[in-house]
Amino acid sequence: MRIGELARRTGATPRALRYYEEQGLLTPERRPSGYREYGERDVDTVHGIRTLLAAGLNSAAVAGILPGLPRPGRRRPGPTCPELLAGLGRERERITRQMNELAAARALLDDIMGAAAPSEVIRAPRPESVGRRSVGGPSVR
Amino acid sequence: MRIGELARRTGATPRALRYYEEQGLLTPERRPSGYREYGERDVDTVHGIRTLLAAGLNSAAVAGILPGLPRPGRRRPGPTCPELLAGLGRERERITRQMNELAAARALLDDIMGAAAPSEVIRAPRPESVGRRSVGGPSVR
DNA sequence: CTTGACTCTGCCGTCGGCGTGAAGCTCTAG
DNA sequence: CTAGAGCTTCACGCCGACGGCAGAGTCAAG
Known part of the structure; x- marks a missing residue:
């Protein structure tokens, strides 16, 4: 598919998609005309990218992580392990x-x-946890 | 206290404290020399500011919200209600x-x-919720 | 008085994920 | 063939919460 369709199917703008490519997050094929040609898998990839970016990761971090998700089709022996895994942990x-x-x-x-x-009218404040005073709520890890 | 002490006690830099003042979030007294003089309550205020900024609110939003917290000493009848409350809900x-x-x-x-x-070694992933596959976790409100 | 730590007011720099044209080529429906 | 939607590559703009520096005044201790 071309960039417009991918944009519609992912919620990203064409500009954003080109930016992702510039950052090495996406590597679409090219038609003889120069038009970008994306595959179906790129839809999921873009969703992943947007999820991670929305969580505050920068494009470099996403670039380091993304290679691990084009279908987690079992096993991912060598290339995912070295320090990439450490970066994953830090981001987490x-x-x-x-x-x-x-x-x-x-x-x-x-x-x-x-x-x-x-x-x-409180916004669904979890009926119980409206605990009076003292903001120090529970901190999960 | 002066700006340096407040900075040390809040974790903010002096530059940040001056910025907060510039944005109307803080209004310290002034000594004849021009030095800023802060009160004890400002320690809490700055913590509140930083908490809200860290949550992605901009300084304008914080400015609209902060007046409601210098000690929630019961009651807050008029000035806190109009559309400020709506903004609070939106930010929430x-x-x-x-x-x-x-x-x-x-x-x-x-x-x-x-x-x-x-x-x-997984980072304390909450022993049970490591649910295999399918990322669509529970979405609270 | 001197020194060194602290503070003051400008004011420019930054960083990242795009937005927004500009100028020009491509594709397709009619 | 032609119009119009869609695509291409530059390249500048933006925004917000400060960082950092310059040049100058202030303060407390010795």
Whole structure:
């Protein structure tokens, strides 16, 4: 398929798709005319890219990770193991920290909202965990 | 206290503290010499600011929210209610979405790691939730 | 008085993931 | 054949939370 279709099917803009290619995240074929030609698998790849970018990874990190997902068709012996795995772990750690920060911020907002609107329509605040005061919520790992 | 001490006690740099002031998030007194003089309460305020900024809120949003937290000393009748509360809800929603995105990304990483390192030292992946395949984890609200 | 640590006000630099034209070639339906 | 949608490669713009530096004033100790 061409870039427009891939864009529609992934939610990314053509510009973004070209940018991903520039960063080495995507390597479409080329028609004689110069038009990019993408395969079906690229749909999943782009979804993966967007998921990771949305989580705050930069394109370099994604470039280092992505090679491991074109269908996790069992086994992935050599190329995935060396320090790539370490990077994976670090990114995972970053994400976990970020989740905790978000949880803290949300708890702070809940605290403020709770103080300002005692009997207000709260956004599905998990009926129990509206715990009064003290924002230090549980921190998972 | 002066800016250096506040910086040390909050983890923010002096530059950041001046920036917060520039954005209207902080309004320290001034000594005759021009030096900024902060109060004890500013320590908490800065922590709140950093928590919210770390969650992806911009300084304008923080500025609209912060007035509600200098000690939630019960009641907060007028000034906190109008559309400020709506903004609070929107930010809360944003944070929740972001948490879900992070969870998705982490699940993706786990998937890749799981495929690459079958019996590897996994980062405390919550013994049960290592569910094989299919990244579509639970999405809370 | 001197020194060294601290603070002040500008003001430019940064970084990353694109947005947004500009100028020109390609493809396809009618 | 022709129009119009779609594609190509540059290349500058943006935004936001600071970092960093310059040049100058302030403060407490010795």
